[in-house]
Amino acid sequence: MVHNTRGRVSEARSRLLATATRIFYAEGLHSVGIDRIVAEAKVTRATLYRHFPGKEDLVVAYLQGAHEMERDGIDKAVASGLPPADVLRAIAKSITGGIGSAHFRGCAFLNAVAEYPDPAHPVHRVVLEHREWFRSTVTDVLAQIGEAPPEPAGRHFVMLRDGAMVSGCLSDPAEVCDTFLEGVEGILQRR
Structure with missing residues (x-):
């Protein structure tokens, strides 16, 4: 810095x-x-x-900033003292809040990886690191809930989120958010 x-x-x-x-x-x-x-x-x-x-260094810094912003919000939910199921709901609500915002244009990370498909590229690697952190964080919350095993449910949550991020640009955001939240409740009810 x-x-x-x-x-x-x-x-x-x-x-x-x-x-x-x-x-x-x-x-x-x-x-x-x-x-x-x-x-x-x-x-x-x-x-x-x-x-x-170079420009790619600026792109990496942009994505790192997006990661830090998302991480700060999720860390607050995790540290809130809420029961783990409510933490997962809070994470889901933060996602739907983004989708419902006026200038929503999809997930910054999914958008970036579409433009930088080479897995060895620094921009692509930042996206993968962010996704691994997100999946791991959600999986840890699911483990606290008692989801056994939590890994498949964590991957399911991330896939639901990815679908909601894409659909939020293509469909009615309110409907997409409702469907995403229903999917999260489905994950919680399976435990």
Whole structure:
């Protein structure tokens, strides 16, 4: 992380990342050029390259920021002291909250992996790391509920989430959210 002399995150870096995040999520990764990000962030190309050696480094930082935001929300649910089934419901509600938001454009990670299909590419690897963390977290909650074995139910939850993320862009978001929440309740009722 780049810091200024007072130890704070560079304002230019923050502007670059906020601008890239907004545009990448709304329009896609490959379709957005560095010139546009630099112009909208009101920084020079040299400033961009001082903070991010290349566009893919900026894409990775964007995805890492999305991961941290999602992780913070889920960590709060996990640490809430709620019974594990309610923690899983809270995670599901946070997902439906995103799907129902005004500017929802799908899952940032699923969108990114569609543009970077090579498993060896750094962007693809960030997506896989995020998905592994998410699946593992959900599986841990299911294990606390008493789901035996929790791994298949965790994979089922992730698949339901993936389907809801895609369908939320293509269908009525309210209907998609209801169907997703019904699927989560189905997972909980099987235990």
